[in-house]
Amino acid sequence: MATQTGLGEPRGPWFISPDLRPERFGPVVVPDGGGDPRPPGRRHRVLLAGLAVVALSVGSGGLAGGWVAGRDELSTAASASLPADLVAAAAQVLPGVVSVTVDAGSATANGSGFALDDQHHVVTNDHIVAKAAGADRGDLLVLVETADGRQFDAQVVGREPASDIAVLRVPPDAGLTALPLAKPGATRVGEPVLAVGSPLGLPGTVTAGIVSAVDREVRLGNNRHTAVQTDASINPGNSGGPLVNARGEVVGVNTAIATIDGNGSIGIGFAIPIEQVQQVADTIIGKGG
Template sequence: MVLEAAMRGLGSPRGPEFVTPPAAAIVPQDLPRKGAPPPKGRLLVTVALVAALTGATAGVAAGAAGAWLSEGAGPAPAALPRAAPAPSAGLSGLSATAARVLPSVVSVETGGGGGSGFVVDGRGHILTNAHVIRGSDRATVVLNDGRRINARVIGEDDDEDLAVLEVDYPRELTPATLGRSGDLAVGDQVLAIGSPLGLSGTVTAGIVSALDREVRLGSVRRTAVQTDASINPGNSGGPLVNARGEVVGVNTAIASGRGGGNIGIGFAIPIDRAAPIAERIIRN
């Protein structure tokens, strides 16, 4: 089955969006234009966060009130037993994978929105989605440690939804290791890293759900890696990495319900296709 695509959104236009059968739509993962009213999905996230914070505040207040009421009423209850600190050791598993890749991932900010990206070489080049920077010739990249660096757009491929940025201080960047999407198998563990909803350095885990899933980007059909790793608006252009920390895809779109959030169906451009396009853009 081919997943159809529509054009709508960030700036004019926003970039490719996918449409699946009724009850779900696949949308590119860029941030909304500044000053625009928040989409329903964003509002729901905000409300949930406020509710969580309000509940936590209430709990703290109740605890403080209980402590005040108990003053002078006898000895305080004994503290609950806790495990002894674990001996320090190097990270392993997915923790080590995330630590290895995070320094290579950046947030991309433009006048109309933003997304994510990752460093592809030692010469200051960053790969992202074309719909993240559409309409802009310059951007600001925010490194994992919070530093901000000016970047310029040196080229883009709208049909493939890929673009390359360049900064003037390549020594500030840490290149990612590119893997081979052709070596992926359904069920492989993967991590999606980026800045969903502006939350930079967010890491989510999942598996490869399908390979060579056919989708339509604008007027062009393309295949993509399908994953259930949580991908949300702002993840666009960030890396999908395997358990060894090698980039195997460029996160681009999700299937979304009416609320606009992740429902466990995300799509990444295979790195075997993205890397040669990035090389061509850099070379030309």
């Protein structure tokens, strides 16, 4: 029987709850796995006092827990009382969601992504592929795995670090189903949503929750973002996967969680709003093809 050796260290830009008064909240850079560089007085000004801020849901070593349950299993975490429309939404979106693994030789990263269109483009988070930015292109391997276990090499079409969005292209025979996108401004607080992806290396995992807030001001790394907040469980490996509503429409791209002492999901997750995702992806595709 396999023995779990740890889930790995969460990595990527950290989430820091913003103090909206610029004079009290200047630029902050927190390295991966490092501590908060601000003096104690400033740390106490953070709106989410007591949260040992977070980490994006991707990390080297993050797959270790996943292999225990078996690579080929589809894991659906939802209560028995899950509304029928969410069951239908899960069935609709799973064929368009993939696991993403980036291997740059000396470093690897794992996350999720989803099919954007019928031109074989896949949206994911930039921080998943960021390690490859300075790598020798000959050493770079980007692999996507579909919900039914098939694997394909993927090409990085382009990246937008400031928005934490990247676009991949997969071969046509991947046969991914493009996911419908929610209309701009249509997401409402309290509506049910699903987070779909590969947390801890478990492909095809679905978790349910609600939209906790929209237009939530947060800081990820060096950048301020307006995010969709959700209590759907998001963990390492979910980054880049879709947050979808009960109609199976993507309302955002899961990108970060708040944690206490780095202990995983506590029901505060953040997704990049689909309006921003679509605009950035269209720009990337226009430049990169």
